[in-house]
Amino acid sequence: MKPIIVLLLLLALAPVLFAQRKSVAQIKAELEKATNGPLYVKEVLKKRFVIDTILVRSPQSFFGLPDSLAYHGKVGKVYGPYHNGKTLVQILAKANATFNHPGQIFLDTSVFSKRFADSLSDNIIQRVRSGAASFETMAQTYSMGGEAITKGDLGWVAVGYMMPQIEQELARRKKGDLFKVWTANGVHIIRKLDDPKQDIGSALMLRIFL
Structure with a gap:
């Protein structure tokens, strides 16, 4: 394979290779600084993600981690990893209810x-x-x-x-x-x-x- 082709392939793969080298702590820090979390995950980390709306039934008793994080977590902060180190969670926004x-x-x-x-x-x-x-x-x-x-x-x-x-x-x-x-x-x-x-x-x- 010609050197120029190898160089082009390495440049194309650079974002993926760079994302793979990031530690969890680095990912969390950079994600908290990003102005658009989902875009950062998609374009820079090249990771799968989902966006969920989590409801809070009561501010005194929680059914599990999701609604506890929804109530107590800070907007913009990244929590985890959870599920044996495989999942991070970022609070994007909050809304009030009666x-x-x-x-x-x-x-x-x-x-x-x-x-x-x-x-x-x-x-x-x-x-x-x-x-x-x-x-x-x-x-x-x-x-x-x-x-x-x-x-x-x-x-x-x-x-x-x-x-x-x-x-x-x-x-x-x-x-x-x-x-x-x-x-x-x-x-x-x-x-x-x-x-x-x-x-x-x-x-x-x-x-x-x-």
Whole structure:
């Protein structure tokens, strides 16, 4: 092969060879400095990548690494490597969402009859409103959902993750209101613990496959 052809081939392969010589630390540092992360990955690193929108259900409890990074991660920063050193993640952007903070006592009508659940829910509401019992104690005693462990506190939950009937009522109510909502699963005794707030609800994340 003629020397000039060899030289041209080496020049053509230079970007790929250079990218392969980069350490993970170098890639992370350069990616954080790049003004266009996806373009840098495509044209310089020559690596596969995907862009995901990760939703945050609650800022207090996370389902795994993606939503935890979406909430806590800094825009522009590169995290990882993950998956045995094969994946880096960069936060490209974040967006806010509306979060509700409800308390709940759930009575399951697959266990109780509707008539009994209705009567019991009225009794619970009356006792809490009169001060004869606290909402937290009633949740520990009667709630048939996982919130019994948290004394009825569901934490901050992004709008769109609770049953529509409950969210519609929460939107109509004021802080401190206690009311019940029927769904196909049973009766939900809801307390509006706080007014809605805005918080990080989603993140655009770039995943790079090394």
